[in-house]
Amino acid sequence: MASAAIPRRRVRIDLAIATVVGLLIVVLGFGATVSDRFATTANLLTVAEQAAALGFVAIGQTLAVLVGGIDLSVGAMVTAANVFVASFVHGSDVLMIPGLVAVLVLGAAIGLVNGIVTVRTGVHPLIVTLGTASILNGLVLLYTLQPTGKVPAWFEDFAYDTAFGLPIAGLVFLIAAAIVALVLARTGFGRAVYAVGGNYEAARLAGLPAERVTLMVYAASGFFAALAGAYYVSRTGTGDPRVGDPMTLASITPVVVGGTQLGGGKGGILGTVLGVLLISLVNNLLNYMNVSTFIQWVVQGLIIITAVSLFVNRGKRL
Amino acid sequence: MTTITEPVSVTSPTDLARRIALPAVLVVLIGIATALQPSFMSGSNIQDILTQAAPLGMVVLGQTLVILVRGLDLSVASLMATVAVLATAFNATSNAMIPVIFVAAMVLSAMVGLASGLLITRRNVSPFLATLAMMIVLQGLRFAYTHGAPAGSLPPGFRTLGTGQFFGIPIDLCAFALLFGVLGLMMHRSALGRQIYIVGGNPRAADLVGIRSDRITILCYVLSSMLAGLGGLFLVGYVGTVDNFVGRGYELDSIIAAVVGGVALSGGRGTLAGAVTGALILVVMFNIVIILGLPIQAQLVIRGTIIIAAAALFARNARGA
Numbered sequence: 001m002a003s004a005a006i007p008r009r010r011v012r013i014d015l016a017i018a019t020v021v022g023l024l025i026v027v028l029g030f031g032a033t034v035s036d037r038f039a040t041t042a043n044l045l046t047v048a049e050q051a052a053a054l055g056f057v058a059i060g061q062t063l064a065v066l067v068g069g070i071d072l073s074v075g076a077m078v079t080a081a082n083v084f085v086a087s088f089v090h091g092s093d094v095l096m097i098p099g100l101v102a103v104l105v106l107g108a109a110i111g112l113v114n115g116i117v118t119v120r121t122g123v124h125p126l127i128v129t130l131g132t133a134s135i136l137n138g139l140v141l142l143y144t145l146q147p148t149g150k151v152p153a154w155f156e157d158f159a160y161d162t163a164f165g166l167p168i169a170g171l172v173f174l175i176a177a178a179i180v181a182l183v184l185a186r187t188g189f190g191r192a193v194y195a196v197g198g199n200y201e202a203a204r205l206a207g208l209p210a211e212r213v214t215l216m217v218y219a220a221s222g223f224f225a226a227l228a229g230a231y232y233v234s235r236t237g238t239g240d241p242r243v244g245d246p247m248t249l250a251s252i253t254p255v256v257v258g259g260t261q262l263g264g265g266k267g268g269i270l271g272t273v274l275g276v277l278l279i280s281l282v283n284n285l286l287n288y289m290n291v292s293t294f295i296q297w298v299v300q301g302l303i304i305i306t307a308v309s310l311f312v313n314r315g316k317r318l
Numbered sequence: 319m320t321t322i323t324e325p326v327s328v329t330s331p332t333d334l335a336r337r338i339a340l341p342a343v344l345v346v347l348i349g350i351a352t353a354l355q356p357s358f359m360s361g362s363n364i365q366d367i368l369t370q371a372a373p374l375g376m377v378v379l380g381q382t383l384v385i386l387v388r389g390l391d392l393s394v395a396s397l398m399a400t401v402a403v404l405a406t407a408f409n410a411t412s413n414a415m416i417p418v419i420f421v422a423a424m425v426l427s428a429m430v431g432l433a434s435g436l437l438i439t440r441r442n443v444s445p446f447l448a449t450l451a452m453m454i455v456l457q458g459l460r461f462a463y464t465h466g467a468p469a470g471s472l473p474p475g476f477r478t479l480g481t482g483q484f485f486g487i488p489i490d491l492c493a494f495a496l497l498f499g500v501l502g503l504m505m506h507r508s509a510l511g512r513q514i515y516i517v518g519g520n521p522r523a524a525d526l527v528g529i530r531s532d533r534i535t536i537l538c539y540v541l542s543s544m545l546a547g548l549g550g551l552f553l554v555g556y557v558g559t560v561d562n563f564v565g566r567g568y569e570l571d572s573i574i575a576a577v578v579g580g581v582a583l584s585g586g587r588g589t590l591a592g593a594v595t596g597a598l599i600l601v602v603m604f605n606i607v608i609i610l611g612l613p614i615q616a617q618l619v620i621r622g623t624i625i626i627a628a629a630a631l632f633a634r635n636a637r638g639a
Contacts, residue, residue, distance in 0.1 A: 121630035126583075127625055128626055130622075131622040131626035132622060133622070135618070138618025138619035138620075138622065142619070249450065292462060293461075294466075296458070298454075298459055304450065304451040305448070308444070
């Protein structure tokens with residue numbers, strides 16, 4: 001089984017990535033004919049900047065899915081981190097950096113709790129993270145129903161700033177993605193993620209620290225969701241108790257579109273990055289075509305259906 | 319997987335303890351609620367609670383069926399709202415239109431369930447993704463149709479369906495009881511019910527003994543969608559107005575109710591009665607939040623805690639579902 005699976009897996013990943021790349025080219029070409037302003041450097045850079053938040057969350061989600069789980073608490077985590085940073089810092093210059101550090105640590109810690117509950121109780125991560133999401137959302141809404149808090153002006157600039165002519169947020173996303181991709185491809189931890197996602201019991205029996213790998217993956221997912229929350233503070237300058245609501249479901253689409261299979265063990269970050277770019281470009285293009293947000297939802301649903309129907313998963317299911 | 323031959327019988331002392339534990343928890347909660355506020359046990363309050371709980375109960379019945387065949391239906395809440403919008407689309411003022419609305423709603427629901435079921439069985443899409451995609455598509459179509467704000471009107475009789483009484487019993491509760499009875503008979507007294515348990519317990523074995531597990535699975539999704547559609551219609555009748563989010567949160571609540579009621583997410587284990595008890599536990603807990611004067615957001619925290627706690631309680635082995 002293992003010897004037969006390896007070559008087939010390579011072909012599958014390439015197929016998924018090739019499809020997404022093809023679709024990206026189609027969308028760019030189609031967009032260029034529909035609107036003069038779509039295929040311009042300025043617009044594409046804007047897309048890269050706006051893709052960052054989804055990108056951060058999707059990196060974490062990819063890890064959770066790779067290890068055979070899923071993280072449905074990311075949206076609530078984005079919200080909680082967003083409100084936490086804005087309320088904690090409250091416009092203070094001095095507290096800004098400590099606030100950022102604290103929120104990333106807290107995000108990782110809450111993710112770690114997800115992992116611990118999943119591993120120790122054997123409850124499906126779907127249920128655990130849904131529960132965490134409900135608790136986080138409840139706590140945030142108990143704290144505030146309105147946007148609250150603020151951050152220093154220099155931090156607000158950060159979201160829209162550029163470095164070397166490229167948006168900083170997009171750069172941070174690409175660097176983070178590159179680091180995670182390298183870790184997955186080149187380290188023992190990365191190989192363990194695939195092994196645990198492929199077959200938890202087998203990985204454990206082979207002496208891999210399956211529990212620890214799972215814990216670290218959920219911690220990473222929490223970390224990246226918190227990063228997205230912090231980034232939203234920079235964009236909007238305030239803490240919005242609703243900001244993360246759409247992020248949970250939105251984060252799953254690029255992962256699946258990029259060829260990472262629910263159930264674990266197959267896929268990778270490159271596909272997710274391409275998936276994020278594709279989703280962001282499609283939404284941007286639909287905006288240019290004056291297609292309503294509502295139809296954009298329909299399109300997103302159809303993309304999921306198409307993606308998952310194309311790359312049929314004959315193995316495990318979530 | 320271990321008990322596919324006798325899915326509903328008591329097999330061990332632990333099972334027995336579990337079966338007693340659930341109603342016991344419910345009784346204790348009712349006791350707490352009554353102690354906090356004696357009027358909780360008054361006839362009118364109980365009627366209110368059950369009237370509100372009936373639509374959720376219908377959704378829970380369907381959710382249980384799909385969980386039993388190793389699935390999950392995340393589209394139920396979105397479907398409830400879509401059915402509600404469909405009901406107003408007729409802009410009917412006469413009660414004679416009510417049967418038409420029901421038939422249209424059931425046809426739409428059945429088609430949605432069929433689509434989910436086909437994606438899951440024929441294309442091997444995970445139930446989570448298939449129903450998630452269905453949820454998003456329905457939501458988009460609904461908003462695109464209503465442009466964000468539903469406008470049409472409902473026949474006056476709808477309100478009676480949601481709030482009226484039949485010999486002192488809420489009408490929606492009667493409808494729920496009827497559905498519960500019929501489905502209960504189906505699950506425990508018919509070959510179809512046994513096949514559902516076998517497919518959920520071990521789909522490959524089901525195929526080997528000649529059960530068309532694909533068809534059984536599709537049927538469960540169709541039933542789940544139709545029950546959600548019915549729940550949506552009765553809920554609209556209860557609320558009296560239609561917005562784009564009728565039934566919001568019911569997908570999560572119905573899953574929680576099933577899990578609390580001992581329905582295993584790994585499939586093949588659990589009963590409708592258990593899930594309905596789970597739903598009642600949930601409803602009574604939400605009522606206690608209100609009695610205590612806690613902000614409504616506290617319900618979210620409680621929901622999250624209950625679902626993790628209940629799932630952990632029922633997790634049988636280290637890796638569970």
